[in-house]
Amino acid sequence: MRTIGLTGNIAAGKSAVAARLRAHGFPVIDADALAREVVAPGEPAYEAIIARWGDRVRAADGTLDRAALRTIVFADATERAALEAITHPAIQARRVRRVAEAAAHGASVVILDIPLLFEAGLTTTVDRILLVDAPVAERRRRLMADRGLSAAEADAMIAAQWPAGEKRAQADWIIENDGSRAVLAQRVDALVPALRTADPT
Numbered sequence: 262m263r264t265i266g267l268t269g270n271i272a273a274g275k276s277a278v279a280a281r282l283r284a285h286g287f288p289v290i291d292a293d294a295l296a297r298e299v300v301a302p303g304e305p306a307y308e309a310i311i312a313r314w315g316d317r318v319r320a321a322d323g324t325l326d327r328a329a330l331r332t333i334v335f336a337d338a339t340e341r342a343a344l345e346a347i348t349h350p351a352i353q354a355r356r357v358r359r360v361a362e363a364a365a366h367g368a369s370v371v372i373l374d375i376p377l378l379f380e381a382g383l384t385t386t387v388d389r390i391l392l393v394d395a396p397v398a399e400r401r402r403r404l405m406a407d408r409g410l411s412a413a414e415a416d417a418m419i420a421a422q423w424p425a426g427e428k429r430a431q432a433d434w435i436i437e438n439d440g441s442r443a444v445l446a447q448r449v450d451a452l453v454p455a456l457r458t459a460d461p462t
Contacts, residue, residue, distance in 0.1 A: 262364045263459035264371050266386075269393030270422045272400040272407070272411035274445060276439035278393050281449040287456070288363040290356060292375040300325045306351040313343060313405035322421045349381070369461050379423045383422040384431065389459050391452075392432035394425050395439055 267282070269275035281291050299306045302323050311319055314333060320326040334341040354451070356373065363371045373387055384390060397401075397419060404415035429435055434452060438445050455461065 262360075262369055263388045264373055264386075265389045265391050265437065265459060266378045267372050267374045267391045267393070268376060268397060268428070269395075269438075270400065270425055270428070271376075271418050272403040273393045273395045273425075274436075275374065275376065275393045277325065277438075277442065277445060278391075278436060278449055279372065281446055282372050282453075282456070283355050286374045286448075287370060288366075288368050289372040289374055290359045292352065292356070292373070292377075295352045295355045295359075296348060299348060299355060302328075304351070309347045310344070313347075317433060319359070353386075371455060372456075377422070379428055379431070387462060389433040390424075390431060391434045391436065391456070392428050393436045393438055394429065395437070397425070399439060412443050 267275060267279060269278070279289050279291070281370075283328060291316065300310060302325075307325060310330070314330065318326050318330045318333070322394045330344070334344045362374075362431050375383055375387075377379070378384060378387070378390065400419060401412070404410045405412065406417060407433070410418070427455050434455065436445070436452065438448075
């Protein structure tokens with residue numbers, strides 16, 4: 262069985278590509294969903310987070326106050342590293358389990374949707390890399406129009422990730438998302454045969 266890491270910088274259109282791949286029958290394991298699962302009440306990572314940061318990161322209903330936690334960790338690199346040391350192993354273990362489950366159900370290729378595949382140093386954990394890319398100006402426009410961000414906020418989010426050029430140099434496949442949703446769907450569809458064999462040649 263082969264794993265394909267699906268990634269793309271913010272507002273590049275990765276989620277739309279993931280949805281299209283699901284429609285083609287590919288198992289897609291979403292890293293963001295796993296990240297939410299491992300910090301649910303009762304999970305070891307949740308308990309470790311509460312033990313370190315206390316009730317200031319616990320919401321009234323007992324769930325993790327993700328916004329409060331983000332405020333803490335994005336203001337201090339040491340705190341962010343502490344959070345990653347708690348959550349990353351838990352996410353990786355759950356990802357490995359989900360891949361094994363997909364293989365047990367007969368999947369020959371599994372898509373791992375990992376937004377920070379490069380930034381988190383996870384490129385060696387997948388067999389192939391599929392990058393979704395769009396021009397920076399277009400991604401900036403989408404962040405402002407679709408998410409209501411200011412120009413400064415959009416620029417900060419874009420700057421926080423690796424430049425697309427560095428990712429393109431390491432990707433096995435690149436899907437350009439510089440047109441309509443229909444065009445994007447056509448480009449994904451055209452790539453499906455190669456993805457089914459996980460062979461970029």
